[in-house]
Amino acid sequence: MGSKTNAFETLLLQHLFESADMSLDATSIWIGLCSGTPSDSAFTELSYNLYARVALDRTAGVNNVFTVSNGSVTNDEAITFANFDDGGGSVTVTGFGIFEAASGGTQLYWGEVTPNLTLTTTGDPVEFAAGQMTITED
Numbered sequence: 001m002g003s004k005t006n007a008f009e010t011l012l013l014q015h016l017f018e019s020a021d022m023s024l025d026a027t028s029i030w031i032g033l034c035s036g037t038p039s040d041s042a043f044t045e046l047s048y049n050l051y052a053r054v055a056l057d058r059t060a061g062v063n064n065v066f067t068v069s070n071g072s073v074t075n076d077e078a079i080t081f082a083n084f085d086d087g088g089g090s091v092t093v094t095g096f097g098i099f100e101a102a103s104g105g106t107q108l109y110w111g112e113v114t115p116n117l118t119l120t121t122t123g124d125p126v127e128f129a130a131g132q133m134t135i136t137e138d
Contacts, residue, residue: 003040003109003110003111004108004109005040005106005107005108005109005110006040006041007106007107007108008106008107008108008109011106023100024100027057027058027059028055028056028057028058029055029056029058029098029099029100029108030053030054030055030056030098030099030100030101030102030105031053031054031056031079031096031097031098031099032045032046032053032096032097032099033045033046033051033081033093033095033096033097033113033126034046034093034094034095034096034097034110035091035092035093035094036094036095037094037095037112038094038095038096038097038110038111038112039110040110043095043097043107043110045097046091046093048084048085048086048089048091048119049082049085049086049087050082050083050085051081051082052081052082052102053099053102053103054079054080054081055102056079064076065077065079071136071137072134072135072136072137073134073135074131074133074134075128075130075131075132075133076130076131077130078127078128078129078130079127079128079133080125080126080127081126081127082126083122083123083124083125083126084119084121084122084123084124084125084126085122085123086119086122087122088122090118090119090120091118091119092116092117092118092119093113093116093117093118093119093126094112094113094116095110095111095112095113096110096111096113096128096133097109097110097111098110098135109135111133111135
């Protein structure tokens with residue numbers, strides 16, 4: 001399950017009905033990971049050595065990372081984060097967020113990672129394989 005955030009719904013409605021600028025970066029959106037239960041009002045972004053949101057190119061016709069069809073979008077390529085490194089700790093990835101900035105910025109979408117991914121060993125890979133992430137509009 002996942003959803004547009006309330007903030008993105010408001011931006012979209014303002015854009016459609018009030019001609020407001022959505023101010024999205026021209027070529028990229030970013031995906032981040034969270035622990036805890038993601039929702040419209042809660043997103044606890046992961047924090048481990050070398051973690052950073054991953055930029056996804058959204059330039060039409062160039063290196064398309066996604067396919068959009070019939071109200072859904074699915075990743076066509078693997079989305080790979082820096083390998084886990086937390087000096088002996090562990091973390092559970094429970095969700096993802098799509099953002100309009102590399103840090104901070106407006107969260108546009110959120111979704112759950114099912115099953116959750118528990119990272120316990122330095123070097124554990126953090127990746128969505130091609131076809132593993134789907135967002136569906138309702």
